[in-house]
Amino acid sequence: MPGKMQTGSMNFVFGLSVGICFAYMGITYITSPTQRGLSASVKHMAISEDGPRVEVPRDSFLTHKDLDKIKKIIRPVQFNDSHSHHDNDTDAKKLYDKVRVLCWVMTSPQNLEKKAVHVRATWAHRCNKLIFISSVTNDSFPTVGIDVPEGREHLTGKTMKAFQYVFDHHFDDADWFMKADDDTYTILENLRYFLSGQNKDSPIYFGHHFKTIVKQGYFSGGAGYVISKEALRRFGAKGKQASLCRQDGGSEDAEFGKCMQNLGVKVGNSTDRFGRSRFHCFSPATHLMGGYPNWYYKYDSRGGKSGRKSISDYAISFHYVPPAMMYELEYFTYHLRPYGIHSGNQDLNNKVTLHRK
Amino acid sequence: MFIQQNDNREARELYDQVRVLCWVMTSPQNLQEKAVHVRATWAQRCNKLIFISSVTNDSFPTVGIDVPEGREHLTGKTMKAFQYVFDHHFDDADWFMKADDDTYIFLENLRYFLSGQNKDSPIYFGHHFKASVKQGYFSGGAGYIISKEALKRFGAHGTNASMCRQDGGAEDAEFGQCMQNLGVKVGNSSDRLGRSRFHCFDPATHLMGNYPRWYHIFDAHGGESGRASISDYAISFHYVPPAMMYELEYFTYHLRPYGIHFGNLDLNQEVT
Numbered sequence: 118m119p120g121k122m123q124t125g126s127m128n129f130v131f132g133l134s135v136g137i138c139f140a141y142m143g144i145t146y147i148t149s150p151t152q153r154g155l156s157a158s159v160k161h162m163a164i165s166e167d168g169p170r171v172e173v174p175r176d177s178f179l180t181h182k183d184l185d186k187i188k189k190i191i192r193p194v195q196f197n198d199s200h201s202h203h204d205n206d207t208d209a210k211k212l213y214d215k216v217r218v219l220c221w222v223m224t225s226p227q228n229l230e231k232k233a234v235h236v237r238a239t240w241a242h243r244c245n246k247l248i249f250i251s252s253v254t255n256d257s258f259p260t261v262g263i264d265v266p267e268g269r270e271h272l273t274g275k276t277m278k279a280f281q282y283v284f285d286h287h288f289d290d291a292d293w294f295m296k297a298d299d300d301t302y303t304i305l306e307n308l309r310y311f312l313s314g315q316n317k318d319s320p321i322y323f324g325h326h327f328k329t330i331v332k333q334g335y336f337s338g339g340a341g342y343v344i345s346k347e348a349l350r351r352f353g354a355k356g357k358q359a360s361l362c363r364q365d366g367g368s369e370d371a372e373f374g375k376c377m378q379n380l381g382v383k384v385g386n387s388t389d390r391f392g393r394s395r396f397h398c399f400s401p402a403t404h405l406m407g408g409y410p411n412w413y414y415k416y417d418s419r420g421g422k423s424g425r426k427s428i429s430d431y432a433i434s435f436h437y438v439p440p441a442m443m444y445e446l447e448y449f450t451y452h453l454r455p456y457g458i459h460s461g462n463q464d465l466n467n468k469v470t471l472h473r474k
Numbered sequence: 475m476f477i478q479q480n481d482n483r484e485a486r487e488l489y490d491q492v493r494v495l496c497w498v499m500t501s502p503q504n505l506q507e508k509a510v511h512v513r514a515t516w517a518q519r520c521n522k523l524i525f526i527s528s529v530t531n532d533s534f535p536t537v538g539i540d541v542p543e544g545r546e547h548l549t550g551k552t553m554k555a556f557q558y559v560f561d562h563h564f565d566d567a568d569w570f571m572k573a574d575d576d577t578y579i580f581l582e583n584l585r586y587f588l589s590g591q592n593k594d595s596p597i598y599f600g601h602h603f604k605a606s607v608k609q610g611y612f613s614g615g616a617g618y619i620i621s622k623e624a625l626k627r628f629g630a631h632g633t634n635a636s637m638c639r640q641d642g643g644a645e646d647a648e649f650g651q652c653m654q655n656l657g658v659k660v661g662n663s664s665d666r667l668g669r670s671r672f673h674c675f676d677p678a679t680h681l682m683g684n685y686p687r688w689y690h691i692f693d694a695h696g697g698e699s700g701r702a703s704i705s706d707y708a709i710s711f712h713y714v715p716p717a718m719m720y721e722l723e724y725f726t727y728h729l730r731p732y733g734i735h736f737g738n739l740d741l742n743q744e745v746t
Contacts, residue, residue: 431732457582457738
């Protein structure tokens with residue numbers, strides 16, 4: 118009879134809901150260590166140079182698939198305490214005016230509250246100009262919607278159209294133009310310091326260098342890459358030509374890399390004076406411990422080095438950074454400090470060799 | 475050896491003026507999994523460093539005390555460890571800190587805090603829990619640090635079972651009860667802006683506030699969270715796995731934002 122069946126179904130649904138609630142609470146509680154500290158999932162690690170060697174499981178880094186599993190919505194954390202700092206940031210402020218950086222961050226409607234909001238709450242406010250690119254325009258966030266569907270198979274299209282948008286609307290707003298993901302963390306002061314030794318009118322771009330696929334190599338999309346004004350100008354002029362720049366499909370960063378090569382834009386070297394890396398396509402723990410996936414050793418143009426001594430003190434970016442870690446990085450970079458140690462400016466840029474046009 | 479234009483003079487002066495002995499609770503099975511990373515990172519900044527285990531290991535080195543491994547013997551381990559420190563190292567330091575092998579300590583910030591305290595006062599500091607003991611006690615995992623006077627009283631009466639439980643129970647609560655019985659007071663280590671320095675969870679948990687429910691009942695400060703509740707001169711975090719120890723080393727002592735020069739903050743409270 119319908120009444121009895123309805124009661125039965127309702128009981129079932131109720132029981133299922135309660136079960137799911139308990140399971141969710143249990144999973145949230147149990148897995149929150151993994152959410153809070155990425156490195157909590159690393160059981161044994163290989164330490165390069167800094168200490169004893171221990172075996173590391175190959176999958177100790179987090180992939181986008183892992184990050185997508187973190188469903189819990191995290192409340193943005195407030196950071197207003199500059200009144201209590203007695204920091205001297207004159208040098209950083211000067212560079213802010215001299216080396217203007219436009220950041221465009223690749224996101225999507227489903228990632229707005231999960232990821233992009235935390236990018237906005239942390240590092241991205243240090244960009245001279247900030248644009249979130251999505252498939253849908255959202256006036257309140259705000260995001261710029263470009264006419265490309267979501268999904269990994271359209272990341273190239275998104276990137277091409279994003280740079281076109283930036284060229285059409287913001288060419289005069291900056292000297293350098295950076296692409297980042299919504300799980301990239303960027304330290305803008307160190308980016309400007311590096312760029313202060315570079316020429317924005319040179320056809321060049323910088324990032325974490327992969328030596329495959331493209332003759333001159335290309336830069337990892339997740340680590341963030343930054344292109345010069347001249348590079349953007351060339352892209353603006355010819356980027357829509359499918360023979361020079363693939364309009365969609367393929368790997369976004371490799372395709373953009375081919376496009377840059379076809380436009381005569383050179384890959385630049387961003388290692389510091391001691392040969393240490395500044396852009397990073399994995400999280401800090403992965404680069405410190407060396408728990409790289411196998412493919413990385415074939416791709417990385419510097420042989421897949423790891424350990425603290427291979428990373429610049431003026432590191433610019435890290436990738437696969439979930440929201441909780443973005444707040445950790447903010448706290449550690451701009452707030453926590455060891456009492457009585459005053460760090461001066463280091464001279465870490467290389468001399469720039471003249472580039473041919 | 476990389477040239478970092480740091481001026482470490484103040485930190486070095488404090489190193490000489492405020493001597494800290496660190497004893498780290500570990501075990502034979504944790505030596506290569508955890509203790510080795512403590513040794514490779516923050517613990518080298520202690521004036522004196524001792525790893526306490528159930529087994530003596532001359533090469534690591536660890537001091538073996540006569541207590542079996544296991545959570546039910548952590549109290550016994552702690553009591554014997556402090557006894558060992560009193561017997562062998564009383565004159566080597568002004569303050570004596572207990573930490574776990576998944577605690578991370580910022581020694582410069584610990585010394586800065588202690589520079590405003592009196593080592594001859596019967597007092598100890600850590601992350602304050604308001605349960606179990608009348609005056610409260612300090613979380614074992616967050617690390618707690620006792621004054622020279624406190625260690626002296628422990629050395630005199632600590633093996634007296636009526637004052638200090640010799641084994642069993644929760645290590646930190648039992649040690650807290652022992653301290654109270656010896657007239658050692660819980661001290662306040664919040665900074666001048668009321669922000670916490672010792673932390674019984676990892677940084678992300680304190681920043682985001684996803685605490686387990688018991689914490690809101692135990693924490694003497696009501697379980698606050700968020701960046702504004704944590705001192706810039708934080709002293710400790712807990713549940714720090716090895717990879718994160720290297721991250722903390724890199725972030726604290728190497729990574730810098732170019733062009734921002736951190737000044738000294740006046741964050742200690744007046745001592746009444």
